Amino acid sequence: MKRLEKEFAVSRTAMKKIMEAFCSEMEKGLAGKGGSLKMIPTYVEMPTGKERGRYIALDLGGTNFRVLELALKGDHKVGRPNIMKFALEKKHMSGSAELFFGFIADCVKDFLKRYKLPDDRPLDLGFTFSFPIRQTGIASGILMCWTKGFAARGVVGSDVVKLMNKALARKGIKNINISALVNDTVGTLVAKCYEKPDCDVGVIIGTGSNACYPEKLSGIKKWHGPGNRSGQMVINIEWGNFNKLAVTSYDRQLDRNSNNPGEQILEKMVSGMYLGQIAGLVLKDMGIEPDSFETMHMSEIEDDATKDLRKTRALLAKLGLPKTSIKERRLIRKVCGIISARAARISASCIAAILTRIDPDISGTHTIAIDGSVFEKHPTFANAMKEALKDIFARKAGRIKLALAKDGSGKGAAIVAAVAAKR
Numbered sequence: 001m002k003r004l005e006k007e008f009a010v011s012r013t014a015m016k017k018i019m020e021a022f023c024s025e026m027e028k029g030l031a032g033k034g035g036s037l038k039m040i041p042t043y044v045e046m047p048t049g050k051e052r053g054r055y056i057a058l059d060l061g062g063t064n065f066r067v068l069e070l071a072l073k074g075d076h077k078v079g080r081p082n083i084m085k086f087a088l089e090k091k092h093m094s095g096s097a098e099l100f101f102g103f104i105a106d107c108v109k110d111f112l113k114r115y116k117l118p119d120d121r122p123l124d125l126g127f128t129f130s131f132p133i134r135q136t137g138i139a140s141g142i143l144m145c146w147t148k149g150f151a152a153r154g155v156v157g158s159d160v161v162k163l164m165n166k167a168l169a170r171k172g173i174k175n176i177n178i179s180a181l182v183n184d185t186v187g188t189l190v191a192k193c194y195e196k197p198d199c200d201v202g203v204i205i206g207t208g209s210n211a212c213y214p215e216k217l218s219g220i221k222k223w224h225g226p227g228n229r230s231g232q233m234v235i236n237i238e239w240g241n242f243n244k245l246a247v248t249s250y251d252r253q254l255d256r257n258s259n260n261p262g263e264q265i266l267e268k269m270v271s272g273m274y275l276g277q278i279a280g281l282v283l284k285d286m287g288i289e290p291d292s293f294e295t296m297h298m299s300e301i302e303d304d305a306t307k308d309l310r311k312t313r314a315l316l317a318k319l320g321l322p323k324t325s326i327k328e329r330r331l332i333r334k335v336c337g338i339i340s341a342r343a344a345r346i347s348a349s350c351i352a353a354i355l356t357r358i359d360p361d362i363s364g365t366h367t368i369a370i371d372g373s374v375f376e377k378h379p380t381f382a383n384a385m386k387e388a389l390k391d392i393f394a395r396k397a398g399r400i401k402l403a404l405a406k407d408g409s410g411k412g413a414a415i416v417a418a419v420a421a422k423r
């Protein structure tokens, strides 16, 4: 346990090192000089809060997929969205492009029917597609690679809006106009900023992990496109691929066995798809082998406040460990705590790096919009992030607010669609 604690610890000095490395990788990425951060210009500007109208959004990027309709009221407020959720199955995630986009188009069809949306006048739609997309415009972009275990064939290298449009046409849907293609971090940022103008970082810590922020056009050295109204553009960092982190033998093992070895190193240390897997590997090393171990289980175990860890005992029994001693349960709980604390401190360090780029002295207030199952559901994650920010910024950490942005990725896509449709 001592060895584990040491290997997984992220000290204050380590956090400062992460910040430095992160800043230098951001700079490289913005200059188009390689490095592990793609720093993708998104063609998206920050909203004014005055955008209005009804828009549809498609939100795809994790195990769940959602279609929603949202009313923007034009005074920093949005109505309650109509939402339909669908589960993506393995066969969709790793079949052909036709099957994948065909399924999504079918879901859109169900949604239009259920909410009786018209089929005789154009409907603007914001498409949240949460993977590394090289944007070629506000409503077009090419998939660079899959992440998070997705593997549908014939999508990498293609424009996903074109593929989506083809699928809609195949299913006989003629009045949908995809007016924006956005990443989930961008949606999350834009949605929160619509209501709270001091929001300047969007973060996802869910199945995958990533962040975005608005950068001055003059700071994007690789940008050769036209200027815009605000002189700023949101950058999708794709921080999941950050690789300047100290890894353990467990991280290496996980990476080797993944379907994208060498890629998404930060994501493999921080996000919900992998945290449970790391815990599984550590437990295995200790001679404890549950049938399966997921991030959700870590949350449940760390949330168990009973004296004899009764809930943990029941959960472990379900996972194929019928007889555990209190000592073992405490040990397992500790392992979970060590792994989730590292994830929280790494994420906080990267947020700190972004903030120092935006505002080197942290002289203003900053709202960080965060969504994703790990941030939302893990019992101590948000707090551990706050503590880490205090370690880094001392009293100035009080100027930084971590705000849950529930369903932001879809809502934000609707807002971006509104801006783009006006244009």
Ligand code: GLC
Residues within 6 Å of the ligand: 061, 129, 130, 131, 132, 133, 147, 148, 183, 184, 185, 204, 206, 207, 208, 209, 210, 211, 238, 240, 267
């Ligand atoms: C993965 C994707 C990224 C997305 C993140 C969170 O890292 O590559 O685009 O934002 O997951 O869903």
